[in-house]
Amino acid sequence: MALVGIIGAGIGGIATAVQLARYGIESVIFEKDRIGGLIRNAYSVENTMFFPDGIKGEKVVEILEEYVRKYDLKILYEKVRAVRKTGQFFEVQTDKGTYRFKYLVVATGTRPRRLPFEGIIYHVAEVPRRHYGRVLIIGGGDVAFDYALTMSETSDEVIILMRSEPKALPHLQELVKKRSNIRTLMGQVREIQPTNGKGKLLAKTSAGDFEVEMVLGAIGRVPNIELVEGIEDDNLFLVGDVKNGIYRQTALAIADGIKTAMVIWRRERYGDTE
Incomplete structure (x- = not known):
């Protein structure tokens, strides 16, 4: 059983998994479609501070795919139907089975109005x-x-x-x-x-x-939060657009993912609760 389950293979979910892998922590990513999420739609991504002339969203997806290969990230292309907290574990139910994790990261982004x-x-x-x-x-x-x-x-x-x-x-x-x-x-x-x-x-x-x-x-977007509505737990993390309201930015999603992985590592290493 992997320690961390991640729902959503957009840039926030991938950033979380990469940072966890750098700490030697195994994760499983659930993705119902293709990796990349909404970044695939972007005409030009300029706010990561690494591409001053911008970069096409589709090129960003190619970079994410390179990270998946480099860190041998595990992605299950299964639609998550339900999430439950049972005892000390989160249960993630898909059409193909039920999976258990100590930590759950929700990086499901938003859906259009x-x-x-x-x-x-x-x-x-x-x-x-x-x-x-x-x-x-x-x-x-x-x-x-x-x-x-x-x-x-x-x-x-x-x-x-x-x-x-x-x-x-x-x-x-x-x-x-x-x-x-x-x-x-x-x-x-x-x-x-x-x-x-x-x-x-x-x-x-x-x-x-x-x-x-x-x-x-393109009249606005709302968070894809239904899967974990009503669940309050210190080991549940929201990453990226799903929690950032109007502040939907690539750089923020990456930062959320990296910080979440760091928090999980510190909890496992030192027992930190902050």
Whole structure:
């Protein structure tokens, strides 16, 4: 039995596992899909302080994969269905079995707030790689502007539709302004419906009606915390976006993971409770 269970193979979960491995502590990571989490969506990651010109999210995932190989991290590609605390151990139940750990790290990140319309995509990493005519992005925060930059590379026109003034980082706003095929509009979506036999969508908004090939939703995110709601235990750790609210930053997720591993090591080595 491994000492530590980690739910989520995003950058926070991987950082935790790597630091634990450096201490000689075995962990098991549970991942329902692919490693990397939301970082895969990022147009440019600049806040780690190691890539001043930025680095594509997909490249970050490749680096994470290198860390997995280097430290021979154990990843089980199983969806976690439930978590229980039984005696001194956490029980993690998946479709394939039940696993027990002394420590549990939850690095499950966030999920998108959804709009009441069909046909919207919420992760740009899920967009098929091809040329697009017009793309509509709903939202005015970092994610919306980041998605717009990504889609502008393969689209004739990208529209960012915002209900209010943009909340994205000024740096992202400046990058968007430099793209001639991105425009921002103020307004709200009223209806999204398929067009007759064209394979497109008609977005009816307060700023006008737009025939588009795709609609991306980016109106905010909420923590994926359901698995451990109601469980309070000193050996339960939340890492990264799942606990950081609006402060969702790559550097913070890495720091959370490393600090968590250090705390676990000190508890095992010295019995520290701080």
